Amino acid sequence: MNSTRLYEKYLLIHLKSMMQHKVSFLLTTIGQFLVSFNIFLGVRFMMDRFKEVKGFSYGEVLLCFSITLMAFTIAETIFRSLDTFETIIGNGEFDRILLRPRGSLFLVLCSKIELTRIGRLLQAVVMLIYGIYSSSIIWTPVRIMTVVLMIIGGVAVFAAIFLIFASICFFTLEGLEFMNIFTDGAREYGKYPIGIYGKTLLTICTYLVPFALFQYYPFLYLTGKTSDSWYSLLPLAACLFLIPAGLLWNFGLSRYQSTGS
Amino acid sequence: MKKYWSFFRIRFIHGLQYRAAALSGMVTQFVWGTMEILLFRAFYESAPQSFPMEFQALSTYIWLQQAFLALYMTWFWESELFHSITTGNVAYELCRPVRLYHMWFVRGLAVRLSKAVLRCMPILVFAWLLPAPYGLTLPGSFHTWFFTLLSMTLGLLFVVAFGMVVYISVFYTISSQGIKLIVTSLSEFLSGAIIPLPFLPDGIREFVNFLPFASAQNVPFRIFGGDLKGHDMYTSLLGQVFWLAVFLVIGQIMERNALKRVVIQGG
Numbered sequence: 144m145n146s147t148r149l150y151e152k153y154l155l156i157h158l159k160s161m162m163q164h165k166v167s168f169l170l171t172t173i174g175q176f177l178v179s180f181n182i183f184l185g186v187r188f189m190m191d192r193f194k195e196v197k198g199f200s201y202g203e204v205l206l207c208f209s210i211t212l213m214a215f216t217i218a219e220t221i222f223r224s225l226d227t228f229e230t231i232i233g234n235g236e237f238d239r240i241l242l243r244p245r246g247s248l249f250l251v252l253c254s255k256i257e258l259t260r261i262g263r264l265l266q267a268v269v270m271l272i273y274g275i276y277s278s279s280i281i282w283t284p285v286r287i288m289t290v291v292l293m294i295i296g297g298v299a300v301f302a303a304i305f306l307i308f309a310s311i312c313f314f315t316l317e318g319l320e321f322m323n324i325f326t327d328g329a330r331e332y333g334k335y336p337i338g339i340y341g342k343t344l345l346t347i348c349t350y351l352v353p354f355a356l357f358q359y360y361p362f363l364y365l366t367g368k369t370s371d372s373w374y375s376l377l378p379l380a381a382c383l384f385l386i387p388a389g390l391l392w393n394f395g396l397s398r399y400q401s402t403g404s
Numbered sequence: 405m406k407k408y409w410s411f412f413r414i415r416f417i418h419g420l421q422y423r424a425a426a427l428s429g430m431v432t433q434f435v436w437g438t439m440e441i442l443l444f445r446a447f448y449e450s451a452p453q454s455f456p457m458e459f460q461a462l463s464t465y466i467w468l469q470q471a472f473l474a475l476y477m478t479w480f481w482e483s484e485l486f487h488s489i490t491t492g493n494v495a496y497e498l499c500r501p502v503r504l505y506h507m508w509f510v511r512g513l514a515v516r517l518s519k520a521v522l523r524c525m526p527i528l529v530f531a532w533l534l535p536a537p538y539g540l541t542l543p544g545s546f547h548t549w550f551f552t553l554l555s556m557t558l559g560l561l562f563v564v565a566f567g568m569v570v571y572i573s574v575f576y577t578i579s580s581q582g583i584k585l586i587v588t589s590l591s592e593f594l595s596g597a598i599i600p601l602p603f604l605p606d607g608i609r610e611f612v613n614f615l616p617f618a619s620a621q622n623v624p625f626r627i628f629g630g631d632l633k634g635h636d637m638y639t640s641l642l643g644q645v646f647w648l649a650v651f652l653v654i655g656q657i658m659e660r661n662a663l664k665r666v667v668i669q670g671g
Contacts, residue, residue, distance in 0.1 A: 177589035339446035
């Protein structure tokens with residue numbers, strides 16, 4: 144059985160088990176939706192008062208917000224098991240995974256697929272449509288491709304962060320709460336184009352953690368603030384962030400000595 | 405009274421043990437505060453005339469919010485309490501010669517205070533050291549300090565009293581999922597945790613100011629920054645007293661009624 148088929152099987156199992164608790168699933172989904180709806184209201188009211196922020200209009204901000212939210216949500220749905228990796232290590236589940244004849248990372252990803260995030264994804268889709276509709280962007284094939292690349296690049300960056308987070312767990316055996324800055328923080332403040340936060344932060348988000356490569360620079364091209372079409376390819380560069388994350392995972396795995404539980 | 409004081413001390417000391425969690429929470433809050441201020445600065449630079457409060461007052465609001473997050477977060481629930489109601493373990497609590505409402509109220513206070521005590525000082529000092537419009541500005545008059553402290557106390561008591569209503573409602577609904585969801589999503593925005601209430605559009609803002617949630621962090625933080633003063637301040641303080649009283653009464657009536665008809669199914 145190849146990996147894709149196996150993943151499909153796991154997906155089906157997760158779906159079935161979730162449908163055993165329909166009310167709970169529904170409530171969690173609504174909850175996801177409402178929490179990010181609050182953030183949307185914040186953006187709405189701020190833009191209502193100020194009309195624009197550093198040259199970005201309401202429609203453009205929504206577009207940026209929806210792309211970040213969508214990338215984060217897709218990444219969280221697939222890679223949620225890495226975000227809660229300390230429990231998998233702590234309860235001995237990871238030791239069982241190591242005994243199976245498949246890649247350990249693959250099996251860890253299969254162990255949890257967080258489908259309740261669909262509430263948030265729905266919101267991202269609605270905002271994306273509204274953003275496309277209300278911003279004055281002239282849509283060309285290149286621009287549409289840019290949006291797709293931004294989402295792919297975003298998923299890759301968030302996946303890399305989750306992977307780094309999990310790799311650190313090999314050494315600390317417990318989660319580090321401050322890593323939330325990079326996941327929840329990026330989701331929370333990625334609602335606006337990163338450039339508005341000032342030069343220092345833009346530099347950090349370009350060279351240290353490449354948020355700006357998938358969010359800010361291609362967005363400049365998308366909204367016509369720059370005509371340099373190379374900017375739309377930068378999300379691919381952001382994907383390179385997966386390489387050091389993967390290396391760290393392998394390093395951590397090679398040093399892993401069970402917790403003994 | 406003495407037994408409730410002991411409960412408070414036990415819970416408070418228990419809370420103080422989680423120092424590593426507090427340290428990591430502090431790092432998060434530094435970053436959050438900084439990001440929040442950078443964000444508002446971008447708006448300020450885009451259209452300073454649309455800014456509804458002084459930038460200094462806003463910075464002060466944000467830093468106080470980060471420092472005292474534990475006191476006023478309305479999304480924080482002790483799952484142990486919900487759990488004890490749904491599993492019936494609450495029966496053990498009822499055997500004790502103390503009133504459930506008072507005991508849980510004291511517990512709520514202690515948990516929030518212990519979390520806040522561990523985190524607030526470094527954040528406040530750091531914020532105070534920041535350059536002028538971005539840091540925490542201390543008010544000059546004794547008057548302001550006094551009313552901030554008064555208002556902070558009222559706000560904290562209100563948040564705990566509100567939480568009690570939610571905990572006790574689970575006696576009636578059994579499942580805590582729905583109520584937690586609604587309360588968390590509504591109260592966050594309406595209490596001014598997402599954006600400070602003065603930033604809401606006219607019309608909506610007046611309406612939100614009438615709701616109970618405006619009595620939590622909104623009042624003390626704005627008094628301290630000098631944004632809320634004079635007549636408006638006294639009205640807001642009265643509002644805090646009013647909503648605190650309302651929720652204390654509702655909570656106690658609900659508790660009495662729930663305990664009258666509570667059935668513990670053996671086990």
